[in-house]
Amino acid sequence: MQSKKEKIVVISGAGISAESGLVTFRDADGLWQKYAVEELATPEAFAANPELVHRFYNARRKQAAAASPNAAHLAIASLEQHYQVVVITQNVDDLHERAGSTQVIHLHGKLCEARSSLNPELVEYIGDVELTEHDTAADGSALRPNIVWFGEEVPAMITAIEEVESADKILVVGSSLQVYPAASLLSYAHHKAEKVLINLESPDFISEYRFLQGKTATEVPKLVASWLGMAAINPTKFV
Numbered sequence: 654m655q656s657k658k659e660k661i662v663v664i665s666g667a668g669i670s671a672e673s674g675l676v677t678f679r680d681a682d683g684l685w686q687k688y689a690v691e692e693l694a695t696p697e698a699f700a701a702n703p704e705l706v707h708r709f710y711n712a713r714r715k716q717a718a719a720a721s722p723n724a725a726h727l728a729i730a731s732l733e734q735h736y737q738v739v740v741i742t743q744n745v746d747d748l749h750e751r752a753g754s755t756q757v758i759h760l761h762g763k764l765c766e767a768r769s770s771l772n773p774e775l776v777e778y779i780g781d782v783e784l785t786e787h788d789t790a791a792d793g794s795a796l797r798p799n800i801v802w803f804g805e806e807v808p809a810m811i812t813a814i815e816e817v818e819s820a821d822k823i824l825v826v827g828s829s830l831q832v833y834p835a836a837s838l839l840s841y842a843h844h845k846a847e848k849v850l851i852n853l854e855s856p857d858f859i860s861e862y863r864f865l866q867g868k869t870a871t872e873v874p875k876l877v878a879s880w881l882g883m884a885a886i887n888p889t890k891f892v
């Protein structure tokens with residue numbers, strides 16, 4: 654009889670990075686309360702005013718690089734001791750990776766990468782450098798942040814759905830669940846999967862999810878401790 658680790662899928666949003674000092678999007682002090690999405694996070698915005706869009710992402714890139722993973726990121730990474738873990742994040746920072754998570758899918762792209770404006774596959778790692786409207790990709794097109802902007806396809810969505818469908822546990826952390834298709838992932842969970850949602854406020858979500866209200870850095874470690882405790886008692890699922 655072969656033993657198989659249970660699979661956990663974590664779906665995270667800005668509320669997990671908020672505990673590392675990175676502002677969210679829709680809270681009172683959120684980015685979309687200060688800036689118009691249409692002027693900063695669409696392909697049309699970049700075509701119209703690349704200098705402004707670069708300035709916006711350069712600032713966020715620097716802030717993300719200066720931030721550190723918090724207890725929630727670290728707890729999620731520690732789940733890999735006893736579980737197969739896939740993190741599907743809407744966040745564009747690399748705090749999950751820096752906390753030690755090894756399987757991370759970025760639905761909305763990554764601040765530490767840039768890409769060709771013509772070919773989404775032509776991606777390069779840029780770390781925390783500043784981009785300007787004069788920077789070009791290898792194909793000669795304008796180099797742009799490797800961020801999925803509003804109105805653009807979410808290339809990782811198919812893979813993300815497959816991961817959610819095959820999960821034994823789903824943990825949704827720190828998202829207002831306002832943005833699609835990301836928010837639709839919750840509906841792909843297997844009916845037998847354990848489903849938990851941790852958030853400061855109660856977003857509109859599917860009632861099958863157990864809601865734990867509170868800060869991610871407080872609530873995630875508590876839940877992870879209970880899951881790791883259980884795994885230590887009955888370490889693997891037999892198939």
Ligand code: APR
Nearest residue numbers: 666667668671677678679743827828829852853854868869
């Ligand atoms: N602990 C727990 N939850 C928190 C905390 C915290 N410290 N701080 C904020 N939250 C919750 C808020 O209550 C809110 O429900 O996190 C959620 C953040 O919601 P949004 O700001 O909408 O962020 P998110 O859901 O990740 O946005 C999704 O929208 O603009 C796009 O591409 C962008 O990926 C982003 C997407």
